[in-house]
Amino acid sequence: MRRMSKKQQINDNEESVLTKSMYTGFVGGVSFSLLASVMYYFNFLEVEPKSYLLTSWVSDAWTDTWLGIFFTTILAGVLSLLVAFVYYFIFKKIKHMWAGILYGLILWVLLFLLFRPIFDDIPAVMEWSVNTWVTTICLFILYGTFIGYSISYDYMESEKTKEEIKNS
Template sequence: METQQLEQNKTEKPMSALSKAIVTGFVGGVLWSFIGTVTYYFSFSTVSAASFVIRSWIQTEWASSWLGELLGILCVGVLSIVVAVLYFFLFRKMVGMMPAMIFGVALWFVFFYFMNPVFEAVPSFSELDSNTIVTTICIYLLYGTFIGYSISYEYQQYEAENAK
């Protein structure tokens, strides 16, 4: 009976701010790439997660199917961990949504303008239609806000708890 009480009285050690940033990165990558895939299927955009991480290197039938999209979403989730850790180390002390929103739009420019030659399945910037540009900028803006604001908020909470 006494050991049960001791086990019940133990409290779990809270996750560090970096651990929460890693989880936020994965969840944000999966969530927003899924939404990007939905916009692709409804023809709001001509690119999806699989366009970047699957179809640019693998030209098979399954890469254009639901399996390719699912693997693309999961790959973006994993790659998003890197983006979240980068945000954590560079911008975690910034307060508010505006730095996170700017980060999201900057990511869009990096992937669609500067790194476009790496992704063969993604049309060049001049070949993108206006629907794709607007839709993907909005998704990257929301992704940046989700990642950045969540990480900054968690960091501020972590610092406030440790200051006590």
């Protein structure tokens, strides 16, 4: 059996962290999209998640069925890969949970205030009820914390492993 060099072990370790970050992003997007759909079903949200991702561009009848929810959920997972990728390259070294909370708030502002004109199916933020305000902000804080803390934790563990490889 061929023994890997220390440099190759370190490179494999770094690639592993990026791969885990992408998995974290996809799982986070899918999970929180499903959670938002459940919140809409129980009237915590006034706007369905598929309004952001699907019905703003597709107006077919199938978007109102389970298939619309399915495609919205998968699309949220794919878009969340980009969110996780950005977090990985900018904030991965931050150890504190506050970075994820702030990241979630930044994502909320980007989606609902800055990019809102793109989504014509969504009412303006000022027209929302207090329930929708609180629910969406809390959901994005949870999402940002999940993405941020998971990626930062994996990165810190990777750094420990890298140090152990160098010392061995």
